[in-house]
Amino acid sequence: MENFDVLSKQGKTLATIIAASGSFLIAMLLPDIIWAKQQARTTISTKVTTNTLNPRANTQENTQISSIIPKNMNTTRQKLRELELETVDFTIPKRFEGKTVQKITLQNRQKVIALTFDDGPWNKTTEQILDILEKYNVKATFFVVGQHLNKHQEIGKKIVEADHVIANHTWNHPAQKSKINENRIKSEIERTAKLIYEITGKNTKLFRPPGGFLDNGLANYAKENKHTVVLWSTDSKDWYERSAQEITKKVLNKSRNGGIVLLHDGGGPRDHVVKALPNIIIGLKQQDYEFVTIPELLTIKDRELYQEELVKQQGKKQ
Numbered sequence: 001m002e003n004f005d006v007l008s009k010q011g012k013t014l015a016t017i018i019a020a021s022g023s024f025l026i027a028m029l030l031p032d033i034i035w036a037k038q039q040a041r042t043t044i045s046t047k048v049t050t051n052t053l054n055p056r057a058n059t060q061e062n063t064q065i066s067s068i069i070p071k072n073m074n075t076t077r078q079k080l081r082e083l084e085l086e087t088v089d090f091t092i093p094k095r096f097e098g099k100t101v102q103k104i105t106l107q108n109r110q111k112v113i114a115l116t117f118d119d120g121p122w123n124k125t126t127e128q129i130l131d132i133l134e135k136y137n138v139k140a141t142f143f144v145v146g147q148h149l150n151k152h153q154e155i156g157k158k159i160v161e162a163d164h165v166i167a168n169h170t171w172n173h174p175a176q177k178s179k180i181n182e183n184r185i186k187s188e189i190e191r192t193a194k195l196i197y198e199i200t201g202k203n204t205k206l207f208r209p210p211g212g213f214l215d216n217g218l219a220n221y222a223k224e225n226k227h228t229v230v231l232w233s234t235d236s237k238d239w240y241e242r243s244a245q246e247i248t249k250k251v252l253n254k255s256r257n258g259g260i261v262l263l264h265d266g267g268g269p270r271d272h273v274v275k276a277l278p279n280i281i282i283g284l285k286q287q288d289y290e291f292v293t294i295p296e297l298l299t300i301k302d303r304e305l306y307q308e309e310l311v312k313q314q315g316k317k318q
C-alpha cells in the first residue's frame with residue numbers, strides 16, 4: 001500500500017512536470033505565433049499598397065487576407081484554450097493585476113465576446129443556463145455570491161467541471177455607493193474566495209463589485225490584493241426587463257468586439273434570462289462572434305498589447 005502511494009505520488013509529480021512544461025511551451029510559442037502572423041499581415045499589406053494601380057490584384061490579395069487571418073485566429077484561440085486548461089488557477093495577465101476593466105477594444109479580426117452571469121448559483125436557473133451553454137458549446141464567466149454558493153455547492157462544482165470560469169462577487173452582495181466598514185470589506189471578499197477554493201479548488205483573482213460601484217471600498221481592496229476588477233460594456237438590463245425579447249434585443253444591439261455582457265443567473269427569478277439565452281447565443285453567432293471567458297479575453301488583449309510593444313521596439317531599433 002505504501003509503495004503504491006509512493007508510485008502514485010511520483011506519477012502525480014511527473015504529471016505536474018509534464019503539465020507545467022506544456023503550459024510553458026505554449027506560453028513561449030504563443031507570442032511567436034502571433035508575431036509570425038503580424039509579419040504575414042505586414043507583408044500582405046505592403047503588397048496591397050504596391051498594387052494600387054491594379055485594382056484587380058488588390059481584390060485578389062484581399063480575398064487571400066480574409067481567408068488566411070480568421071484561420072490563424074482560430075489556431076490562436078485553440079492555443080489560448082489549451083493554455084487556460086493547462087493552468088491550475090485562472091491566471092490573469094500581469095498587466096491587468098490590480099486594474100479595473102470595462103471596455104476592451106480589440107484589433108482581432110475574429111470578433112470575440114464574453115458572457116458573464118452574476119448573483120448565482122441559483123436554484124434551477126443556473127443549471128438551466130449551464131445546459132444551454134453546453135448545448136451551444138459556449139464558455140462563460142460566473143461571478144458568484146458567497147452565501148448563494150454556500151447554499152448550492154454542487155452547482156458551483158458543476159460550473160467549474162464544465163470549464164466555465166468562477167469568480168468573486170462578494171458574500172452578501174452589498175450594493176451601496178457609500179463606504180463599507182473595512183472588516184466587512186475584507187470578509188465579503190476573502191470569505192467568498194475561500195469558499196470558491198474549498199468547493200472548486202480554484203483560486204480566482206477576478207472580482208466584480210455589486211452594482212458596479214467602485215467607491216465603497218470593495219473594488220479598492222480587491223485591487224490592492226492583485227485582483228482584476230471586472231465591470232461590463234453591455235448591460236442586458238435583465239434585472240428589471242422581464243421580457244426575454246427585450247433582453248435579447250439589448251444584448252444583440254449593443255454587442256461589440258471585446259465586449260463583456262452582463263447577465264444574471266441568480267439573485268431572483270431569472271426565467272426570462274433562461275428563455276433569452278439561446279436567442280442571444282444564436283444572434284451573436286450570426287454576427288460572427290466567438291465566445292470567450294474573461295481570462296481568455298484579457299489574454300487576447302494582453303497578446304495584442306505585447307505585439308504592439310514588439311512593433312514599437314522594432315521601430316526604435318531601425
Ligand SMILES: [Zn+2]
Nearest residue numbers: 118119210211
Ligand atoms: Zn450582482
